Amino acid sequence: MTSDTPAGRAQAIGRQLDHIEARLMAGHLDRRGFIRMATMLGVGTLAATTMADKALAIGANQAELKRELQPRYDYIVCGSGSSGSVVARRLAEDTGVQVLLLEAGGAADAPSILNPAVWYTNIGGPFDWGYKTMPRPGLNNRSIAMPMGKAIGGGSSINATVWARGHKNDYDRWARETGDPAWGYQHVLEIFKRIEDRQGEPDPARRGKGGLVFMQPAPDASPLAPAMVQGCAAIGIPAFADHNGAMMEGAGGAAIANLCIGKDGRRRNVPSHYLYPIMDQPNLTILTQALVHKVTLQGKKAVGVEFEWDGRVRKIGVAREVVLSTGAINTPRILMASGIGDAKELVRLGTPVVANLPGVGQNFQDHTMVAACMWEPPEQAPARNNSAEATFFWKSDPKLPTPDLQPFQIEIPFSSEITSKQAVPTAWTIGPGIVQPKTRGFLRFTSTDPKAGVEIHAKVLEHPDDMAAMRKAIELCREIGNSAPMKPFVKREVMPGPIKGAELDDFIRNAAVSYFHATCTAKMGKDKMSVVDAKLRVHGVQDLRIADGSVMPHITTGNTMAPCVIIGERLAEIVKAG
Numbered sequence: 001m002t003s004d005t006p007a008g009r010a011q012a013i014g015r016q017l018d019h020i021e022a023r024l025m026a027g028h029l030d031r032r033g034f035i036r037m038a039t040m041l042g043v044g045t046l047a048a049t050t051m052a053d054k055a056l057a058i059g060a061n062q063a064e065l066k067r068e069l070q071p072r073y074d075y076i077v078c079g080s081g082s083s084g085s086v087v088a089r090r091l092a093e094d095t096g097v098q099v100l101l102l103e104a105g106g107a108a109d110a111p112s113i114l115n116p117a118v119w120y121t122n123i124g125g126p127f128d129w130g131y132k133t134m135p136r137p138g139l140n141n142r143s144i145a146m147p148m149g150k151a152i153g154g155g156s157s158i159n160a161t162v163w164a165r166g167h168k169n170d171y172d173r174w175a176r177e178t179g180d181p182a183w184g185y186q187h188v189l190e191i192f193k194r195i196e197d198r199q200g201e202p203d204p205a206r207r208g209k210g211g212l213v214f215m216q217p218a219p220d221a222s223p224l225a226p227a228m229v230q231g232c233a234a235i236g237i238p239a240f241a242d243h244n245g246a247m248m249e250g251a252g253g254a255a256i257a258n259l260c261i262g263k264d265g266r267r268r269n270v271p272s273h274y275l276y277p278i279m280d281q282p283n284l285t286i287l288t289q290a291l292v293h294k295v296t297l298q299g300k301k302a303v304g305v306e307f308e309w310d311g312r313v314r315k316i317g318v319a320r321e322v323v324l325s326t327g328a329i330n331t332p333r334i335l336m337a338s339g340i341g342d343a344k345e346l347v348r349l350g351t352p353v354v355a356n357l358p359g360v361g362q363n364f365q366d367h368t369m370v371a372a373c374m375w376e377p378p379e380q381a382p383a384r385n386n387s388a389e390a391t392f393f394w395k396s397d398p399k400l401p402t403p404d405l406q407p408f409q410i411e412i413p414f415s416s417e418i419t420s421k422q423a424v425p426t427a428w429t430i431g432p433g434i435v436q437p438k439t440r441g442f443l444r445f446t447s448t449d450p451k452a453g454v455e456i457h458a459k460v461l462e463h464p465d466d467m468a469a470m471r472k473a474i475e476l477c478r479e480i481g482n483s484a485p486m487k488p489f490v491k492r493e494v495m496p497g498p499i500k501g502a503e504l505d506d507f508i509r510n511a512a513v514s515y516f517h518a519t520c521t522a523k524m525g526k527d528k529m530s531v532v533d534a535k536l537r538v539h540g541v542q543d544l545r546i547a548d549g550s551v552m553p554h555i556t557t558g559n560t561m562a563p564c565v566i567i568g569e570r571l572a573e574i575v576k577a578g
């Protein structure tokens with residue numbers, strides 16, 4: 001985003017505010033100095049004073065809690081990502097309980113995190129676990145990046161900020177699979193309405209206002225974004241004002257994306273909504289750079305966790321429950337290290353078997369995007385917000401019950417290491433994406449060492465129906481990019497052009513990348529491959545629950561942060577109901 005737009009200017013001020021807030025919390029700036037500098041940036045005196053006092057209270061409280069670690073907490077939540085920060089917040093709302101939140105990453109205050117326009121620069125960097133898939137035939141034996149956020153906020157700190165709730169049918173399918181109507185759309189919709197603070201046209205029947213989670217349709221969007229929505233309409237995909245309301249109860253449509261970007265242009269990660277407001281409470285201890293190794297068990301009962309922090313391995317006990325929210329790769333890893341998984345695999349790794357759950361690490365699901373359909377414009381328009389402001393959901397086959405395609409417009413050149421040879425530096429793209437994959441992958445652990453490798457057999461595009469859906473997605477994206485409403489932005493189509501058959505399939509396999517939505521590896525349900533039940537309790541183990549993207553039985557239709565927030569909210573509802 002450039003600083004000559006109103007949003008760009010707001011963001012530049014926001015960055016300076018973050019900087020002085022971090023200095024205040026670290027003791028490098030005093031309260032008076034902070035207030036003076038904040039008011040010079042245009043913040044009112046009252047607001048600047050409130051900010052200073054809150055930041056100082058949080059800093060002092062967390063420093064004190066860290067100095068006095070307790071031998072036992074009522075709840076230990078592992079992982080502060082899109083689900084874990086919700087779980088910790090909701091549990092700590094009961095001020096009578098002590099909650100310990102352990103996060104392997106550090107603070108989420110780096111410029112590359114706060115500025116949503118450069119979210120993709122975090123891939124492969126210090127805030128990414130740096131996972132890669134095993135080379136497999138579906139990708140012409142390429143290995144692709146499978147980024148997972150490693151900082152307070154997890155994925156919500158490095159993601160593209162898109163708030164996509166999923167389709168009505170996704171939740172109804174989860175309810176059928178678990179036998180619990182509380183996972184169904186009717187109930188989940190009520191949670192969304194309670195937690196959302198959505199800006200834009202009111203829709204009280206389906207959207208929330210005044211809740212914890214701020215989101216808005218991309219403000220001051222690039223002219224490319226509405227042009228793509230019009231391009232969709234030109235080929236029969238209806239335009240909607242909102243891609244989360246009625247559109248996701250039906251056959252799909254196109255819209256400007258809902259983004260978790262604040263009015264100041266900065267990322268609003270999930271902890272900024274959920275954790276920050278209560279970090280000055282004495283019953284919520286947050287340790288960063290705390291790597292959980294395993295759950296400690298007595299027989300089949302979770303009694304605490306073993307983790308590494310501040311240079312040594314420690315054990316802390318739990319009075320009520322341990323909750324794993326470490327994401328779809330590390331949650332199965334911690335389960336395996338704790339003796340919970342496929343007995344044959346545990347024996348191979350030399351780990352005593354506590355619970356034989358063959359589903360741990362199986363059922364891996366992710367969305368796939370092709371990088372990409374690309375056009376060269378007469379001149380490059382500056383990217384705005386998260387550089388990806390318009391999307392559409394559609395069916396590759398009208399007979400399908402749920403849309404299975406979700407391409408995204410990307411306002412910059414986007415290509416894989418292979419298709420980059422065809423790419424040009426002045427370009428915009430549409431990334432064709434499939435969001436109801438039939439491929440099921442798996443994780444294979446090579447060791448139970450918490451820092452050792454894991455093989456990710458994502459099996460991308462190995463199901464023929466996924467290839468067929470991707471061909472259709474490319475066809476639609478090309479039609480949209482070449483449609484009349486997009487003509488002002490097109491000098492020429494760069495790739496893939498009108499290729500067909502084996503040539504198109506080869507392009508797809510060379511261009512496919514992860515959509516960054518790894519999920520489903522410790523699914524909830526009742527069958528023998530399920531790992532948790534409808535109440536998110538690990539089968540056969542007492543006082544251990546999982547709340548993160550790994551419990552999805554089927555991946556949702558669209559980006560996965562919002563559904564992970566729902567999983568965190570559901571865990572809290574379940575625990576509070578007793």
Ligand SMILES: Cc1cc2nc3c(=O)[nH]c(=O)nc-3n(C[C@H](O)[C@H](O)[C@H](O)COP(=O)(O)OP(=O)(O)OC[C@H]3O[C@@H](n4cnc5c(N)ncnc54)[C@H](O)[C@@H]3O)c2cc1C
Nearest residue numbers: 079081082083104154155159160161162292549559560561
């Ligand atoms: C680059 C990228 C872009 C994305 N874009 C979008 C988007 O725009 N919109 C969207 O909806 N979704 C997006 N996603 C996906 C979304 O962010 C994730 O699906 C979601 O954050 C997953 O939530 P989670 O709670 O399951 O895990 P995470 O958010 O990954 O959180 C897991 C947390 O646990 C911590 N952890 C892991 N292991 C340990 C351990 N051993 N000890 C202690 N802590 C540990 C991690 O550091 C992390 O903080 C994107 C993801 C990425 C990586």
